[in-house]
Each structure stands twice: as C-alpha cells, then as structure tokens.
Amino acid sequence: MIRLLLAGAVLFAWMAASADAAETKVVYLRAMEAKARLSLIEIPPDDNGLAGARLAIDDNNTTGRFLNQQFSLEDVRVLPGDDPAAAITTLAERGVALIIADLPADPLLKAADAGRNLLFFNVTAIDDRLREEECRGNVIHVAATRSMLADALAQYLVWKQWRRWFLIVGSHSEDRLYGDALRRSAKRFGARIVQEKVFEDTGGARRTDSGIAQIQRQLPVFTQGASGYDVLVAADESEVFAAYLPYRTWDPRPVAGSSGLIPTTWDASHDQWGAVQLQNRFMKMFGRRMTARDMQAWSAVRMIGEAASRTRSFDPRTLLDFLRGPDFALAAFKGQRLTLRDWNLQLRQPILLSDGRMVVSVSPQEGFLHQVSELDTLGMDRPETKCRLN
Amino acid sequence: MPTIRRARLLGIGLLGIGLLVLAQAQASAFTAYVSNEKSNTISVVDIDKLTVVRTIKVGQRPRGIELTKDGKFILVAVGDDDTIQMIDTSTYEIAATLPSGPDPELFTQDPTGKVLYVANENDNTVTIIDMEKRTRIGEVQVGVEPEGMGISPDGKMLVNTSETTNMAHFIDTETRQIVANVLVDARPRFAAFKRDGSELWVSSEIGGTVSVIDPVKHEVTAKITFEIPGLRKEAIQAVGINITNDGRIAFVALGPANRVAVIDAATHVVQKYLLVGQRVWHMAFTPDEKYLLTTNGVSNDVSIIDVGSLKVIKTIQVGELPWGVAISRQ
Secondary structure, eight states, X not given: OHHHHHHHHHHHHHHHHHHHOEXXXXXXXXXXXXXXXXXXXXXXXXXXXXXXXXXXXXXXXXXXXXXXXXXXXXXXXXXXXXXXXXXXXXXXXXXXXXXXEEOOHHHHHHHHHHOTTSEEEESSOOOGGGTTTTOOTTEEEOSOOHHHHHHHHHXXXXXXXXXXXXXXXXXXXXXXXXXXXXXXXXXXXXXXXXXXXEEOOOOOOSOOTTTHXXXXXXXXXXXTTOOSOSEEEEEOTTOSSGGGOTTTSSSOXXXXXXXXXXXXXXXXXXXXXXXXXXXXXXXXXXXSOOOHHHHHHHHHHHHHHHHHHHHTOOOHHHHHHHHTSTTOOBOOSSSSOBOEETTTTEEOOOEEEEOSSSEEEEESOTTOOOSSOGGGGSSOOGGGOOOOOO | XXXXXXXXXXXXXXXXXXXXXXXXXXXXXXXXXXXXXXXXEEEEEETTTTEEEEEEEOSSSEEEEEEOTTSSEEEEEEGGGTEEEEEETTTOOXXXXXXXXXXXXXXXXXXXXXXXXXXXXXXXXXXXXXXXXXXXXXXXXXXXXXXXXXXXXXXXXXXXEETXXXXXXXXXXXXXXXXXXXXXSSSEEEEEEOTTSSOEEEEETTTTEEEEEETTTTEEEEEEEXXXXXXXXXXXXXXXXXXXXXXXXXXXXXXXXXXXXXXXXXXXXXXXXXXXXXXXXXXXXXXXXXXXXXXXXXXXXXXXXXXXXTEXXXXXXXXXSEXXXXXXXX
C-alpha cells in the first residue's frame, strides 16, 4: 500500500514537473576510438566530442530556461567491432529519439538502419559515401566530408598559386580515400599533381625513444628526386608519417593535408567571429582546449536546441523538417550561417585551415563563386550527388 | 506624410551640392569618436572638416563606445582589459575606469545617465553600474553570450540580446527581473527602441533579419529581410540599427554585404541600399541627424551618409578595424 502511494506520489511529481517543463534526452553514442597519434599533444582526451555535447546541452538549457524546455545527455558506449543495433533497439524502447553518433561509417549505418524512427547526428565519420550512395533519411551529417576538407585546402593552395603538388598517400584504406578526394580537388580547382608516392605502413610503434634520429635520415631520402613542385600534400589519416614531413623534405617546400596546413572544422586557436567566447566557455568547463570533434558535437546538440526552440517540439520528424527547411540557420562562430544541404542532409560550413598554432585562412576562398551558396563550392554539390532521399 | 518627405528629398536633390556646402558651413561643431578594435585607439573626427584631428590611445580591444549624457566623458568598453574606460572629452585623458565585469562589449545608459547597463559576453550576465559612485550595484542573469543592449525611452525597460540563446530579454529596470523573452533569428547583435517607445528593433547577424517587436505585448510584429542582387544570403548580416528621432527612417548596417539598408520605419519596407566600406557594423547620427557615420571594419574607414539625400558623401580613413562610433555636440 505504501509502495503504491509512493509510486502515485512519484507519478504525480513527474506529471507536475512535465507540466512545467518539457524534457528530452539526447544520447551520445560512441565507439571507443583508437588513440594512436604521432604527436603527443594530439592524443585525444577521453571525453573528446562528448565535452562539446555537454557544453551545448548547457547552452540549450540556458535558452530552455526561458522556454520551459529541458535537455539532458547520456553517454552510451559500444566496443569497436560491436554491432550498435542492439544498443539502438534498447534506447528506442526507452523512448530515446535523438542520437549524437560518434561512430565510424559502418557502425553508423547499422545504427541508423536499426532505428529508423530515431534521428542521428553524425559528428565523426567523414566518408563521402554516407552522404552519397549510402545516404540515409534519418542521418544528419555535422562532420565535414573528405571532399569538403580537400576542396577547402585546394582552394587556398590555388589562391596561393601553389598549383604543382607532390602527393604522398598512406597505405591504409582511409588514406587512399583522402588521396582520391585530394586528386578530385586538384582537378576541380586547377592544381596539378606532378609527383605521387605511397608511404607504406610497415608497422611499428609511433612512440619510440631516440627514433627521431632515424626519421631525420629517412624522410629527406623519401622525398628526394621529386619533379618540380610547389607544395607537398600528404594524405595520412592513419597517423603513420605525415607529421614527420615538415622541415624534413629534400627540397625546402611547405607541407599541407594531414600535416602542416590542415583543413579542419575547428581549431583551438580559432578566435574570429566571436569564437573566443565559445573557446573560453569550453576551457572554463573542461580545463582543456576544444577539438574539432568537440565542435561537431556542440554544433549537433545546438542544432537540436535551435530546432526545438523554434518548433517547440522534441519530435524527431518535426525537428528534421525544420532543420532541412529554409528557416534554419546555425550560428557557429564561422562568420556566416550554417545550413543543411537538403538533398543529403550535410551541414554546409566554412572550413578552417590551421597550421597547428594559428588559423591561416578560412575557405571557401574569395572568388570561388556558386549560384546558390559559396559554401557549396566545398564538397559534392547537388548536380553530382548520388544520394536519393525518400 | 510620404509625399512631404519625397518633396523634401527632391528639394535637396535639386539644390544639389551648393546647398550641401552651405549646410556644412552652418553645421554646429560636432565631434565623432570611433573605437578601433585592432589599433587600441579612438579616432577623433571633426564633423565640420570631416577629417581625423586626433587619435587617443586606450586599453585593449576597444569596442562599444558612447558619450555620457552630459557629454563630459567618452565611455569605451576595452574588453581584453575587462573594464570600461572614461575619457575626459576636454583633455582626452583617461579619467577613470568602471567595474564593468569581464569582457564588456556593448552597454547602454538609462535616460538620466545615472545608471549604466553592461553586457558581459563571457558570463551570461548584465552588470549594472551606478555612474555617480562608479560602483557595481547589481547584475542580471541572461542567456548565452549577451550582446545587444537597448533601453526604452522612459528608462523602465532594458532589453538585452543573447547571441547563442537567440532571444531579446526584457528586464524591468526597477525590479531587475526578466519579465519576458522573445525568440528572434540567429545571433541577435543589436537592440534599438523607436524614440516614442512604440517599437523595439532587434538585428540578427547570422539570421540576416531585423525583428520588429511590440514592447508591450512582447511579440514579433514584423520581420524585415534584405535582398541584394548578386549577393548570397550568407553575406547579408544585420548588425547596427539607427532610427531617426521622428521614427520615419531606419538604417541597418549589413556587415559583410558592405551596405547600409534604408528602411521606411513606418511600413518596414526597405527603400534602398547604400554602398559603404567593408564589414559595416555600427553607426551614429550627428545630434542634428544631418549625417550618419558608419564604421567599416575591414576597410579601416568611416562612411558619412547624408541623411537628407540618402547618399554616401565621404569616406574617412581611421584606425585599424573600426568598431563603434559616438558623436558629441562639442
């Protein structure tokens, strides 16, 4: 009897609370990622991405306070190699409908297909195929694609008149995909690949004592004898060699791509367009600098907050309709509004070019024009898309 | 009414440059102060001569700038020094600093000039300062990244815009409580009341619109959008708003569109776009409303708009990245 009364009281309290404020839970679903990095300072923190989502939940709740909307975040982890479908089914049964997906491409597709009524925000996978032949109507892509990153870099190199490229591509499949994207960009914007080489990953540790002595001997020889080039462009997502290239090339040439001048959606040094406010808020809350993954997760949760405040709804279908419609604009400290490409649900965004210490430039570059949005000069455009959304 | 204005415009147009020169000669001596965000200076512009006559060194990252109601001091928010400096307009010396709270950007004074309200971007607060004692007397918690500050002509209602929350917060200046929140488009930058208090205008930088709000009902009653042939939507970013005292013409600075929109403030219809310098943000009228000065950040200059003829008549080089402007009677 007492238990029944208690349950009744709890139910009443819950109903009273829900009459006051509508609440929704956002799940941050992540696979534990590999942390191998050549540079010690680039090893990602444990809460990489998650921290950005947490800050955005706070920001959403500050707005929500005035609109009686409340947001909460739950961190759900799956092991690498696990099928996330089971986790999605459980979450769906619990009534969760909004997922920030920090997953590689294949697990993301499995998750999306297991939860067709859920709305996913891809904050990690940069694979173009997820927005093209394997696009899904319930997956919004906040992370930029390889082709967007490559185009952003290419526009700047062409603007700089560094049109002759020496391309070095790693031997892993992602490296090859990035290499393909860079080749496409070169062709698109009028650069020429005058020399190309593959850097074979023969295994071995990334951290060794006194290994630096060998690297200094190997890299100049590896880059020796290239025909006349302006800039060395490296495609090394696997973190095997690119970080070793600057200052070690046979010819004195700048490095770009996976090292040197790097295209990215965010950099801890970015301070334009009010960004310093976000950087300060992040630093204050987490005691570390904000990464690109953090920014993508922040943007995703802010998109949810923005759509919820405009539609006064948490329904995933309603949010999606708003986000892909003409009234959506995300302010994300990049000097202009971010919107969704309605044909494949990719977030349009400027791309920063960072040297690791400062933002050197922001693409699209001046003069690269487009009939709809200059941001569509970055990545696959509507006429070339292979995506067919239902 | 529109007929009368048109006649006036036509008249000025016909009389042309001769009248313009005459009018300039008759104008009383006004002085404009332009904050240069990058140079850490204020450029002093003589409005009769339309030239920079002096440069004042101030603290780091000067942005929001106003004159005290008695005209004795320039108030300039120097964000990276976490203070507002008071500069004596007779000596151009820094006379005092105000406890503005961290990273002040924009601020507004109540109509009596006794109270100053400051937006603190990093702290989600509005700081309230007693201008006589020069002490902090309170604060109000608002949305994320407070920026724009406007006050109703009777001083009873303070409006703050928060850039990431995308709202205009209405704050009762007596109780210092938020009484209403109005959702506007993305990244609201600036708030301005009509002189008769009938309308509040809020610009949205990323949204690229101006929301016209009924300050009594707290409702958006009209939304002004901008379309400029040859410019993408993303380049049109509304920032500064200045409305003439008679409430008839409004000017809205459009940032990287490098233009100022001229709007019929009664009908909310855009009349024309004036090409100014690059990345135009804030503006100020001369006290006689003959001229409107605009700060053009990227081209390091100030455009002078003749309000009567609605033409840009001159561009003046100032310091690096001019941000705000205030104009005095001296």
